[in-house]
Amino acid sequence: MNIASLHASDPAHFAGGGRAARTRRTYSTRFALAALTAGSLLLAGCSGSAGAEGDDGQPQKGGVLKVAYDTDPQCVDGQQVGYNVTLNITRQITDSLTDQDPKTGEIKPWLAQSWDVSDDAKTFTFHLRDGVKFHDGTDFTSASVKENFEAIRDLGAKASIGQTYIDGLKSIDTPDKQTVTFTFDQPNAQFLQATSTMNLGFYSSKTLEQTPEQRCTGDLVGTGAFTLEKVEHDKAITLKRNDDYDWASSLAAHEGPAHLDGVEFSIVPEASVRNGSLLSGQVDVDTTVQSQDEQTLEAQGLDIVSRANPGVVYNLVPKTTGQIAEDEAVRKALNKGIDRQQLATVVSDHQAPATSVLAKSTPQYEDLSDLLAYDPDGAKKLLDDAGWKPGADGIRVKDGTKLTTTLTYWQDAPFLELVQQQLRTIGFDLQLEKKTIAEVTALQAEGKEDFTFGNLTRSDADILRNYFGANEQNSNARKPGEIDKVLARTTETLDEDARKADFTQATKLILDEGYSIPLVELTGIVGTGKNVHDFAFEASSRYQLHDTWLGGEQ
Amino acid sequence: MSLRFLASRLAQGLLVLWIAFTLSFFLLYWLPGDPVITMLGAGGELQSFDPAEVARLRAEFHLDQPLIVQYLFAFGSLLRFDLGTSIQAGTPVTEAIASALPSTLALAALALVIALLVGIIIAVSATLSRRPLLRDALAALPGLGVALPTFWVGLMLLQFFSFRLPLFPAVSDGTPAAIVLPAVTLAIPLSAIIAQVLFRSLQNAWVQPFVTTFHASGYTRLRLLLRQALPVALLPTLTMGGVLFGQALAGSVVVENVFSRQGLGRLAQTAVTGQDIPLVQGIVLFAAAVFVLVNLITDLSYPLLDPRLRAARRTRRTSTVTEAAHQERGSDVANPVPSSATAGSEGARA
Numbered sequence: 001m002n003i004a005s006l007h008a009s010d011p012a013h014f015a016g017g018g019r020a021a022r023t024r025r026t027y028s029t030r031f032a033l034a035a036l037t038a039g040s041l042l043l044a045g046c047s048g049s050a051g052a053e054g055d056d057g058q059p060q061k062g063g064v065l066k067v068a069y070d071t072d073p074q075c076v077d078g079q080q081v082g083y084n085v086t087l088n089i090t091r092q093i094t095d096s097l098t099d100q101d102p103k104t105g106e107i108k109p110w111l112a113q114s115w116d117v118s119d120d121a122k123t124f125t126f127h128l129r130d131g132v133k134f135h136d137g138t139d140f141t142s143a144s145v146k147e148n149f150e151a152i153r154d155l156g157a158k159a160s161i162g163q164t165y166i167d168g169l170k171s172i173d174t175p176d177k178q179t180v181t182f183t184f185d186q187p188n189a190q191f192l193q194a195t196s197t198m199n200l201g202f203y204s205s206k207t208l209e210q211t212p213e214q215r216c217t218g219d220l221v222g223t224g225a226f227t228l229e230k231v232e233h234d235k236a237i238t239l240k241r242n243d244d245y246d247w248a249s250s251l252a253a254h255e256g257p258a259h260l261d262g263v264e265f266s267i268v269p270e271a272s273v274r275n276g277s278l279l280s281g282q283v284d285v286d287t288t289v290q291s292q293d294e295q296t297l298e299a300q301g302l303d304i305v306s307r308a309n310p311g312v313v314y315n316l317v318p319k320t321t322g323q324i325a326e327d328e329a330v331r332k333a334l335n336k337g338i339d340r341q342q343l344a345t346v347v348s349d350h351q352a353p354a355t356s357v358l359a360k361s362t363p364q365y366e367d368l369s370d371l372l373a374y375d376p377d378g379a380k381k382l383l384d385d386a387g388w389k390p391g392a393d394g395i396r397v398k399d400g401t402k403l404t405t406t407l408t409y410w411q412d413a414p415f416l417e418l419v420q421q422q423l424r425t426i427g428f429d430l431q432l433e434k435k436t437i438a439e440v441t442a443l444q445a446e447g448k449e450d451f452t453f454g455n456l457t458r459s460d461a462d463i464l465r466n467y468f469g470a471n472e473q474n475s476n477a478r479k480p481g482e483i484d485k486v487l488a489r490t491t492e493t494l495d496e497d498a499r500k501a502d503f504t505q506a507t508k509l510i511l512d513e514g515y516s517i518p519l520v521e522l523t524g525i526v527g528t529g530k531n532v533h534d535f536a537f538e539a540s541s542r543y544q545l546h547d548t549w550l551g552g553e554q
Numbered sequence: 555m556s557l558r559f560l561a562s563r564l565a566q567g568l569l570v571l572w573i574a575f576t577l578s579f580f581l582l583y584w585l586p587g588d589p590v591i592t593m594l595g596a597g598g599e600l601q602s603f604d605p606a607e608v609a610r611l612r613a614e615f616h617l618d619q620p621l622i623v624q625y626l627f628a629f630g631s632l633l634r635f636d637l638g639t640s641i642q643a644g645t646p647v648t649e650a651i652a653s654a655l656p657s658t659l660a661l662a663a664l665a666l667v668i669a670l671l672v673g674i675i676i677a678v679s680a681t682l683s684r685r686p687l688l689r690d691a692l693a694a695l696p697g698l699g700v701a702l703p704t705f706w707v708g709l710m711l712l713q714f715f716s717f718r719l720p721l722f723p724a725v726s727d728g729t730p731a732a733i734v735l736p737a738v739t740l741a742i743p744l745s746a747i748i749a750q751v752l753f754r755s756l757q758n759a760w761v762q763p764f765v766t767t768f769h770a771s772g773y774t775r776l777r778l779l780l781r782q783a784l785p786v787a788l789l790p791t792l793t794m795g796g797v798l799f800g801q802a803l804a805g806s807v808v809v810e811n812v813f814s815r816q817g818l819g820r821l822a823q824t825a826v827t828g829q830d831i832p833l834v835q836g837i838v839l840f841a842a843a844v845f846v847l848v849n850l851i852t853d854l855s856y857p858l859l860d861p862r863l864r865a866a867r868r869t870r871r872t873s874t875v876t877e878a879a880h881q882e883r884g885s886d887v888a889n890p891v892p893s894s895a896t897a898g899s900e901g902a903r904a
Contacts, residue, residue, distance in 0.1 A: 068725065072824060074642040157607030213644025233643065233653065234824065235726070235816040266725050268814040272709060276717040277724045438829035442588035445608070 059259050059533070063550035068268040068277060070288040072234050075216035078198045079152055082161045084457075084524070085265075087198050088287075088543045092239055092263065093135075094201025094222035097126050097145070099249035100193060100459055100539035102307070105363020105496070107192050110249040111140065111202070111223070121187040121492055126195070128178045132247045134204035135227045142174035144202055149182070151208045152200065158212050164466050165194035187492040189499065190462035197458075197540065223247070225258040225546045239263040252546055253534065259549035278302065278527050284550065285535065286527040291348040294525070303528045306350040307537040308521040310362040311463045312456040313354040314413065316517035321477045322450030324405050329386030330428070331514025336379035337426040340372060343415045343520050350525050354518035357464065357507050361521075361541065364461035364500040371511045372518060379426045388427065396427035404429035405450040410437040415520055416453070447477070455522045459539035461503040465490060468510055476515045483509045563853065567846035574842035575632060575835065579625055582831045589641045589829050590617060615641065628835070637839070638832035640825070647836035650821060658817035661809070662802040664733060665740035669798075672741065673748030673791075678784070680749075681756040682775055693753060699746025704805055708739040708812035726815040736813040740805045744798055748791055755787030789860055795852045796845055803841055 075081045078090025097112040112126035132140035149172055152162040168185040175181070182191065194200055204221040218231030225248070226239035240262045248255055266283070268274045275293045278286040279300060289297065294304055316334065318325035325331060340353035347353075352360065355369040388396035388403055396403040407430055409416065420430045435443075444452050452475070456463050465487040466472050470480040486506040490499050510516050528535050531550050538544040590611045612618045616627050631638060637647035680692035715735060716724040726732045759765070760783060768778050806819030818837060825833035 074824070074828065075644065157611060211644075213639070216644045232816065233650070234810075234820040235814075266727075266814060268725050269811050269820075270709075270814070273712060273724055273812065273814065276712060280717045280720060280724070282716070282720075282724050436827050436829070438589070438591075438827065439585075442591045445588065445591045 057533075059254065059547070059549040060551035061259050061549070062261050064262045064264055065260050065285065065532070065545065065548060065550060066283045067263060067265045067285040067287060068274040068283040069265050070267075070269060070271070070274065072267045073237070076218050076228065076231055076237060077212070077215040077220060078201060079148075079162055079203070080155060080158050080212060080216065082199065082457075084542060085287075087540075089228070089237055089239070089265065090198040090201055090222075091224075091538060091542050092226040092545055093220060093224040093228045094198055094203065095132075095224050095247065095249070096197060096201055097128075097195040098192065099251045100196040100363075101251055102361075102459075102537060102539040102541075105459065105539065107196060108250045110196070111247065112195070115192070117192065117494055121189045121494060122184045123181060124184075124191055124195075125179065125181040128180065129247055130178065132223055133244060134202075134223050135221045135242060136204050136206060138204050138206075140202065140223050141177040142180040143177070144205070145180045146172045146174050147205060147208055148202045149200070151203075155212060159199070161197075161199045164472075165191065165197070165200060189491050189494050190460055190465075192494060193460040193462070198542065226260075226263060229262070234267055236267065237265040239265075248546055254547060258546045260545065263545060275527075278529060281529060284529045284532050287524070289525045289527040291351075291525070293527075294348060294350070297527045301530060303530075303532075304350060305526045305528055305535055305537075306348075306523050307541045308352065308359045308361045308523045309455065309457040309541045310359050310365075310459040310539065312357055312467060312516075313359050313521045314411075314453070314455045314519045315354065315357065316407070316519065317452045317454075317475050318515065318517070319447060319450060319452065319475070319477050321447065322405070323401065324403065325450040327386060328514060329382045330388070330403070331517070332512075333379040333382040333426060333514075334423065334428065334517045335372060335511065335514055336375040336382065337423050337428065338372075338419060338517065338519065339374040339422055340369075340519070341374070342422070343418055346415050346418050347520055348523065348525055351523040352521050354520055357510055357516045357518050358461055358503075359521045361459070362461055362463075363459060363496070363539075364503045366500065366504040366507070368504070368507060368511065371508065376426055383427060390427050394424070394427055395429045402429065403427060404431065406431040406433055407451050407453055408433045408435050408440050408443050408449065409453040410435055410440045411454070413453070419519060451517075457522075457540055459541075461499070462490065464503060464506055464510070468506075468515060478515065483513075483515075560854075563850055567850060570846050571839065571842050575629070575839055576625075578835050578838040579628060580621075582829075582834055583621060583624070585829065589831055590615065632839075637836040640830050640833040642824075642828045642830045642833070647832050650833060651818070651836055651840055654816060654818050654821045657815055658803075658806050658810070658819065661733060661736055661740060661806060661815065661817065662799075664737040665744055665802060665805075666798065668737055668741035669744035669748055672745040673752055674784070676745070676749040677752035677756055677787075678779060680753050681760055681783075682779060696746040696750040696753070699742050699749070702742060704739060704743060704808045705812060707742055708736070708809060711735045711739055712812070724813075726813055732813075732815075736809045736815055739812070740802060740809045743805060744801055747794065747798060747801065751791050751794055752787055755790050756783055759783040759787050789856075792856065792859065793852055796849045799845060799848045803844075 069085055071083075071085055073081075073083055073086040073089065075083075076086055076089055078087050078094065095111050097110060098107045098115070099110040100107055109129075111129055111132055113129050115124060115126045117124050126145070128140075128142060128145070134140060134144075149166060149169070152159045153166060153169065155162070157163070166182075168188060170183045170185050173181040173183070184191070202223055203215075207215060207219060207221045210219050218228055218237075220228050222228075225242055225245045227242050228237070229240045230236070230238040232238075241258050241260060243257050245257045246255070268277065268283070271288065271290045271293070274283070274286040274288065275290070275296070277283045278297070279302070289304065297304060318331050318334075320326045340355075344351075344353045354372065355367050356365060356372075357368075358365045360367075383396055383403070386398070388398045391397040391402070407416070409432070416432055420432055423430050443449060456467055458466075467475050468483065469487050470478050470484045483506055486502050486509065490502045490506070493499060511518075524537075524541055526535070531552055533549050533551065534547045536544045536547060590608055609618065616624055619627065628638070635648075637651075639646055640650050643650060676692055676695055680689050680695075683689040683692060712724050712735065715721045721731075722735050723729065723732045726736075756779070760779075765778065765783070768782060769775070773781075803818065806817055807823055808819070809815070810817045810819040811823065818840075822834070822837045824830075825837060
């Protein structure tokens with residue numbers, strides 16, 4: 001009995017997306033019954049066959065999986081950049097010390113067979129697996145771990161995500177070839193989960209000698225189940241199976257090399273071309289299905305595979321340095337003035353409205369939808385009491401200041417227009433300006449706007465501390481307070497129950513003071529051909545293709 | 555071909571390049587946005603940045619210097635043929651352009667061949683047509699060809715010839731078949747331009763007395779048109795070289811996106827959205843350089859193809875070939891003597 005089928009056969013978790021569950025994943029309640037049914041069917045079969053199309057579930061070897069990407073990963077090095085298109089590739093060519101169970105959030109062995117964490121959560125010792133080799137034949141040892149982490153530290157801002165994971169790293173010791181010890185200045189409980197990410201994946205010594213630019217263009221040698229064969233800018237990224245692979249994660253459904261001969265990620269910017277190519281069998285996977293195409297695909301019997309990105313959902317983030325966002329009554333009124341159930345009607349069927357600052361797929365998630373109930377009258381009262389009186393055009397005014405602000409964003413987020421309409425009815429004028437990603441990022445860095453919009457992906461609630469913490473990114477530009485005390489506690493223990501309780505308390509405080517206005521979850525919606533089986537997401541909702549196989553109907 | 559003429563044209567070309575470089579430099583720097591922040595952006599997710607690190611990287615790309623210093627620095631590098639490094643991809647700009655170029659060249663070349671054939675066929679059939687209705691319909695085709703959005707045409711071709719009938723791959727896979735649909739898509743507006751110019755030239759030629767003369771001496775209409783009128787009428791089309799090149803490059807942005815092809819158009823598009831200033835500038839400069847080169851070749855080859863211009867230059871030394879060419883373009887075919895005849899007399903005089 002493999003792990004994958006155990007996951008899939010658990011109906012409660014089926015909807016949450018196990019590592020190898022392969023049908024459409026959704027959190028909407030109307031699919032719960034279907035999930036239950038599927039779950040019981042699986043229990044009856046108990047052979048790992050979770051395919052909606054009833055394939056026999058016996059993985060076949062061979063074939064190249066053709067994946068259509070919407071954008072070119074300008075840089076393919078996951079230690080450096082955090083684009084999903086990059087990390088999906090990095091995950092296939094590198095392995096991590098640990099792996100995270102996408103179902104439970106538990107940290108499981110991978111390149112490290114076991115680990116010890118000191119009680120103060122400052123020292124982490126990993127005991128490495130023997131016999132792991134890089135694609136160039138060199139051995140993966142404790143020295144490899146040390147030099148990779150040092151390289152990430154030296155990359156500085158070029159490894160912006162990795163930096164936050166190893167913040168306060170004091171020393172790395174390698175008492176022997178199979179043991180590596182990390183010591184931090186302060187408690188750093190999040191580090192264990194961080195070791196499961198591809199941002200902290202490993203490259204060979206030769207790769208680390210290259211300049212960051214050379215690494216970006218594809219000079220990458222990892223230990224992963226696939227080797228990076230070719231990177232052709234704006235065209236394709238080609239991976240080939242690593243035939244020597246014998247160190248699959250403890251969460252993998254099978255040992256040994258991957259089933260696929262290789263993977264070809266081609267860059268197909270046009271959505272309708274990706275869709276047509278998938279329908280006509282010219283590609284096997286469309287990584288970015290448009291919501292209007294979902295029904296066509298499902299009608300043709302193709303699978304939609306989706307999993308919400310864990311971490312902070314799509315939300316509006318007020319910055320207290322702004323004149324309007326500074327007013328707590330306004331921030332709180334915004335949360336009351338948004339009808340999140342209505343937002344669900346304009347997004348994909350596979351995408352859920354926010355029920356907390358964190359997405360449901362985040363391990364420490366707790367449903368806080370009570371705090372996000374639609375209450376337009378309450379919102380109006382808050383604004384009235386704070387002195388914001390409706391003007392002639394319905395937009396509220398206080399001391400000559402109009403309740404209006406401009407939000408710049410670059411994402412494909414049509415639901416923002418509905419948010420705009422909803423807020424208009426409480427007298428808040430939200431002007432929307434869609435710009436290029438370059439312009440928006442620069443404006444956010446300047447920090448002059450009242451509100452920013454976006455999400456943050458991480459399969460650990462520590463992202464809250466990182467993003468909202470007054471001593472970290474401090475995205476609200478707040479003074480340190482109760483929130484930070486609670487968040488600081490989360491770094492001191494690896495007791496998941498205690499961490500979850502603290503994160504939930506911090507989230508309540510954040511919502512209570514209106515420091516986040518959650519809208520909808522970000523969900524990657526992937527269409528797969530009938531011949532694709534066990535296309536899986538790992539915990540941070542990036543692809544894990546080691547167990548994926550091609551077979552049966554084209 | 556005097557050396558002085560060549561030198562002055564080269565100087566003009568360099569001036570155009572300098573203007574293109576300067577304009578694009580200042581335009582790009584005045585755009586809102588920050589290339590370093592873009593480079594550091596973690597997949598566009600919400601993020602804040604370490605100001606010290608940002609400052610260090612800005613210094614690395616000389617972005618911390620006053621604008622005029624940055625300009626002089628960039629210009630200095632340009633004089634050493636160093637176009638700098640792409641901020642996003644980290645590769646030298648020249649390398650990025652060189653790797654994208656062959657694909658666009660192949661696409662543009664095939665599109666031009668198709669466009670020439672289609673353009674000639676439309677213009678010739680429209681001229682030969684004796685039925686006014688048919689002629690008007692054919693003459694209206696170029697207008698339609700220019701008006702059709704390339705994007706839409708590409709998607710329609712894919713829909714019919716790739717998704718429904720699996721004749722061609724939708725996504726460029728490097729096979730020869732993959733270039734057919736994109737080339738046809740790109741050829742449509744090009745052929746429209748060619749057909750329009752050619753049709754007008756042919757119409758002018760067709761009412762000239764020599765046509766009647768030749769017709770009277772037993773030439774069929776088709777033979778007369780192909781042998782005598784077409785070579786003359788094609789000359790003004792040649793002067794369109796620069797325009798056609800510009801159209802092909804602009805079209806490649808759309809075509810390469812729709813057909814998922816590597817190339818200059820795609821490169822330009824991603825460079826602009828990612829505000830990759832050195833790369834955008836490199837592409838602008840490259841396009842300007844080719845434009846200058848195409849026009850230079852056109853101007854230089856024109857007298858070789860049209861002997862009347864050589865005669866003109868010899869008799870009117872004050873007038874330059876370009877002026878003559880422009881006059882020629884303005885009046886289309888003012889004096890459509892069969893070219894072979896002129897060539898003969900020219901040869902005799904030489």
